[in-house]
Amino acid sequence: MQRRTLITLLAALTGGAVLPTWAQTGSKDEAPDALIKRLSTDLLELVKKDPALKKGDLARISEVVDREVxxxxxxRKMTSAAVGPQWRQASEAQREQLQQAFKGMLIRTYAGALAQVSDQKVVVKPLRAAPGDTDVLVRTEVRGKGEPVALDFRLEKKPGEGWKIYNLNVLGIWMVETYRTQFAQELNQGGIDGLIQALSSRSFDATAAAKP
Structure with a gap:
């Protein structure tokens, strides 16, 4: 996967992770394409202005992810889908550990890509959805130097809640399904605890799952 695509993937994964408090004013009725546009635009702008984020400061990134993303x-849905059927066999404590370990792995893997953010902008394509739909696909392109990068978001909306991202597609590759394949290898070898240990390891090669 090209470096530029890693940048795109990190921006997608962190969603609105570094939005200032004033920017989190979207109502529960905010349209999903408007949400993606707002989060992506504000994220890219803030990354350009925050030296700690540009340097890949893990503590800073983790802080804003915990607070904003x-x-x-x-x-939880993203993690359970990546883990696959064995998620149902995990205890609640193990599920929480899996979510934290998965998040930490993603931050470690893509933190360095933030330094490459420069003149990218996100263009949201027209939304193809009916007014009552609660599961939609928002298609975007990240444009900068070189060819545009296609980036699609899957979002769902539950009663009383706003839209939430639960999967994303970079250049035709769905993130959750790709990670599920790699996680299955760890689960077969060491079960749930083995996967938690692997995800928590700084040597775990998550980039292998992100390659086409």
Missing amino acids: IPYVNF
């Missing part, structure tokens, strides 16, 4: 991403 959860309202916009169904991370």
Whole structure:
């Protein structure tokens, strides 16, 4: 996967992770394409201005992800889908550990890509959805130097909640399904605890799952 695509993937994964408090004013009725446009634009602008984020400061990135990303991403659903059928066999404590380990792995893997953010902008394509739909696909392109990068978001909306991201597609590759393949190898070898240990390891090669 090209370096530019890693930048795109990190921006997608962190969603609104580094949005200032004033920017989190979207109502529960905010349209999904408007949400993606707002989060992506504000994220890219803030990354350009925050030296700690540009340097890949893991503590800073983790801080803003914990504070800001959860309202916009169904991370529990994302993690359970990546783990696959064995998620149902995990205890609640193990599920929490899996979510934290998965998040930490993503931050470690893509933190360095933030330094490459420069003149990218996100263009949201027209939304193809009916007014009552609760599961939609928002298609975007990240444009900068070189060819545009296609980036699609899957979002769902539950009663009383706003739209939340639960999967994304970079250049035709769905993130959750790709990670599920790699996680299955760890699960077959060491079960749930083995996967938690692997995800927590700084030597775990998550980039292998992200390659086409």
